[in-house]
Amino acid sequence: MMQGGMMQGGMMGMMGMMPAHKVVMEAMRFGPARVAELGEELNLTDEQIAALDRLRQSATATPHGHMASARTDSETLAGLFEAEVPDTAAIRAAAGAVFQPQIEMHVEMLVKAAAVKRLLTPAQRELVMAGGGESGMHCVDGGSQEHEN
Numbered sequence: 001m002m003q004g005g006m007m008q009g010g011m012m013g014m015m016g017m018m019p020a021h022k023v024v025m026e027a028m029r030f031g032p033a034r035v036a037e038l039g040e041e042l043n044l045t046d047e048q049i050a051a052l053d054r055l056r057q058s059a060t061a062t063p064h065g066h067m068a069s070a071r072t073d074s075e076t077l078a079g080l081f082e083a084e085v086p087d088t089a090a091i092r093a094a095a096g097a098v099f100q101p102q103i104e105m106h107v108e109m110l111v112k113a114a115a116v117k118r119l120l121t122p123a124q125r126e127l128v129m130a131g132g133g134e135s136g137m138h139c140v141d142g143g144s145q146e147h148e149n
Contacts, residue, residue: 024106027113029128032056035116038131042124051119055112073097 028034032055035042039049077094080087117125 023110026129027110029131030113030116030125031109032112032116035120035128038128041131042120042127044124048119052116055115058112070098070101 032052036044036049036052036056039052044052073094077091077098080091080094120128
């Protein structure tokens with residue numbers, strides 16, 4: 001039996017993240033590009049369409065801009081962790097460099113999804129949620145993110 005080790009803390013931490021995962025999955029359904037694609041079905045007004053276009057074009061950071069440095073940062077983190085005597089302060093700094101862009105991307109996606117929800121009527125929000133959204137969900141920058149089952 002483990003005494004407070006990684007399994008116990010790791011499992012409890014994962015369980016605590018489950019509601020956040022559900023929020024992220026719901027937010028993906030309300031991405032500006034995805035909702036714009038449903039425009040005819042949702043009977044969007046001209047004002048709603050214009051607001052969605054502004055949200056799609058207002059990306060403050062694109063995930064693609066972090067790709068090159070993410071690989072280098074990940075390699076640095078792996079090297080630090082695999083060292084004979086790992087430097088915990090260096091690992092903390094390298095992990096921050098690896099995960100901060102992902103955090104920023106998720107925050108941006110959540111904020112935009114919330115803005116989209118505010119634009120929609122309750123009936124439109126219900127249609128978006130009923131629309132499934134298991135494939136063809138969209139990233140923050142409006143690009144499609146296909147999911148394979």
